[in-house]
Amino acid sequence: MASNSPGYAITVRVELSPESSSTAGLAQAVINSGASLTALDVVESSHERMVVDVTCDTSDPDHAELVTAEIARVPGANVRKISDRTFLLHLGGKLEVKPKVPLRTRDDLSRAYTPGVARICMAIANEPKDARRLTIKRNTVAVVTDGSAVLGLGNIGPAAALPVMEGKAALFKQFAGVDAWPVCLDTQDVDEIVRTVQILAPQYGGINLEDISAPRCFEVEERLRDLLDIPVFHDDQHGTAIVVLAALTNALKLVKKKPEDLKIVMSGAGAAGTAIAQLLFEVGMKDITAFDSHGVVTKERKGDGHTSTWMIEHSNPRGITGTLADGLVGADVFIGVSAPNIVSEEAIASMAKDAIVFALANPDPEIHPALAAKYARVVATGRSDFPNQINNVLAFPGIFRGLLDAGNSKITNETLIAAANAIADCVDSKQLNESYIVPSVFHPDVAKNVAHAVEQVSRNNG
Numbered sequence: 091m092a093s094n095s096p097g098y099a100i101t102v103r104v105e106l107s108p109e110s111s112s113t114a115g116l117a118q119a120v121i122n123s124g125a126s127l128t129a130l131d132v133v134e135s136s137h138e139r140m141v142v143d144v145t146c147d148t149s150d151p152d153h154a155e156l157v158t159a160e161i162a163r164v165p166g167a168n169v170r171k172i173s174d175r176t177f178l179l180h181l182g183g184k185l186e187v188k189p190k191v192p193l194r195t196r197d198d199l200s201r202a203y204t205p206g207v208a209r210i211c212m213a214i215a216n217e218p219k220d221a222r223r224l225t226i227k228r229n230t231v232a233v234v235t236d237g238s239a240v241l242g243l244g245n246i247g248p249a250a251a252l253p254v255m256e257g258k259a260a261l262f263k264q265f266a267g268v269d270a271w272p273v274c275l276d277t278q279d280v281d282e283i284v285r286t287v288q289i290l291a292p293q294y295g296g297i298n299l300e301d302i303s304a305p306r307c308f309e310v311e312e313r314l315r316d317l318l319d320i321p322v323f324h325d326d327q328h329g330t331a332i333v334v335l336a337a338l339t340n341a342l343k344l345v346k347k348k349p350e351d352l353k354i355v356m357s358g359a360g361a362a363g364t365a366i367a368q369l370l371f372e373v374g375m376k377d378i379t380a381f382d383s384h385g386v387v388t389k390e391r392k393g394d395g396h397t398s399t400w401m402i403e404h405s406n407p408r409g410i411t412g413t414l415a416d417g418l419v420g421a422d423v424f425i426g427v428s429a430p431n432i433v434s435e436e437a438i439a440s441m442a443k444d445a446i447v448f449a450l451a452n453p454d455p456e457i458h459p460a461l462a463a464k465y466a467r468v469v470a471t472g473r474s475d476f477p478n479q480i481n482n483v484l485a486f487p488g489i490f491r492g493l494l495d496a497g498n499s500k501i502t503n504e505t506l507i508a509a510a511n512a513i514a515d516c517v518d519s520k521q522l523n524e525s526y527i528v529p530s531v532f533h534p535d536v537a538k539n540v541a542h543a544v545e546q547v548s549r550n551n552g
């Protein structure tokens with residue numbers, strides 16, 4: 091059930107005769123091949139011929155080829171060029187550095203650079219805390235990855251991870267005015283990652299860890315938090331947990347169930363799964379059972395090397411055994427952060443009345459949302475083409491804005507819960523319904539409200 095997406099948009103440049111039937115034929119060809127036509131732009135026109143750019147969204151690269159072939163079959167049409175609009179967007183990267191001060195005169199140079207800058211350096215040498223006041227540090231975040239768990243693509247390495255880190259940095263700026271910069275490390279050794287980030291840290295006001303695989307990500311974050319005096323936040327863990335808690339908080343208002351009464355079943359006990367379980371547990375949801383690629387997590391897992399100690403000690407209080415489908419019978423909530431298409435319709439049908447299903451595996455969820463919605467009352471995914479998108483961009487820009495403004499490195503469960511409540515509260519009681527449990531990522535107040543809530547908690551923690 092793949093749907094067309096701007097992520098697979100193409101522009102096909104076509105030369106053809108000027109009869110109106112030829113241009114109509116182009117539109118028909120796009121529609122016939124199942125793509126979504128977004129524009130027909132005339133690039134050149136004369137009595138003899140026209141050149142037209144046909145732009146459309148397709149569902150994947152194979153579909154794009156099929157659409158192009160269909161266009162080429164239009165009588166009199168000659169395909170000149172095909173452009174992948176996503177590749178075009180990424181040409182030369184997505185970020186640049188711009189000076190914030192004028193550099194037009196000798197006077198400007200003398201103050202921004204030598205000799206004037208030397209006095210600023212000495213002020214910081216004498217009072218290191220002033221680095222926050224007199225340099226970029228206060229507003230700058232490193233987006234650090236080792237490329238070991240990039241999106242759903244796996245271990246593709248630091249260079250291939252860069253487009254994602256650039257995108258993340260762009261979102262930081264767009265949504266919260268934070269100057270973030272990718273730091274893609276050519277090592278996957280925990281000691282080397284920790285030491286490298288430690289020696290890079292003086293110029294940054296915060297460290298956002300990204301796409302580092304579990305369980306190494308837990309150790310990297312813990313050690314850096316101990317070592318550094320700036321906030322260290324692994325977004326794949328805590329960003330996800332915050333947005334899931336926000337969504338679940340609002341979903342519970344609809345189904346009128348209490349946190350302490352819920353039976354929660356999870357698929358996935360990795361970076362996202364562990365952090366989600368920890369945060370939900372913290373707000374009183376104690377009956378959480380997790381399944382992963384090795385089956386159900388039980389106390390017998392102790393020392394297996396791939397399950398976090400927290401999960402082993404705190405999950406599965408009823409000692410559930412069997413398969414994920416067995417675990418889902420009578421469950422109130424399913425949260426999937428694992429793999430595509432591993433949950434059947436029947437399993438969702440076996441859940442309790444007014445079930446809540448968050449199927450978050452990307453890009454394809456554990457169960458297609460349309461199938462889950464046949465039985466569940468509230469359904470959410472990580473996708474933008476279905477309602478209730480659980481998107482970390484609701485959390486991380488505001489979190490860092492608040493932490494940077496508070497100038498406090500400490501991130502506690504209270505910080506995470508405050509952020510989740512701020513997101514949940516962006517949907518008011520008149521707006522709340524089964525298809526709107528989280529605000530849109532473009533909601534104008536989200537980052538601001540999250541930042542405010544986080545800053546307040548951070549100042550109290552300080």
Ligand SMILES: NC(=O)c1ccc[n+]([C@@H]2O[C@H](COP(=O)([O-])OP(=O)(O)OC[C@H]3O[C@@H](n4cnc5c(N)ncnc54)[C@H](O)[C@@H]3O)[C@@H](O)[C@H]2O)c1
Nearest residue numbers: 304330358359360361362382383427428429451452472480
């Ligand atoms: N906002 C969002 O929508 C959001 C946020 C974070 C993660 N995710 C998605 O969640 C998934 C997991 O992310 P992560 O960072 O925790 O990865 P991870 O590699 O740390 O953990 C994956 C977990 O899924 C389990 N798993 C893998 N295949 C399985 C299968 N067939 N059946 C049951 N369990 C299986 C693994 O054992 C592991 O516990 C990814 O698809 C990711 O894109 C979505």
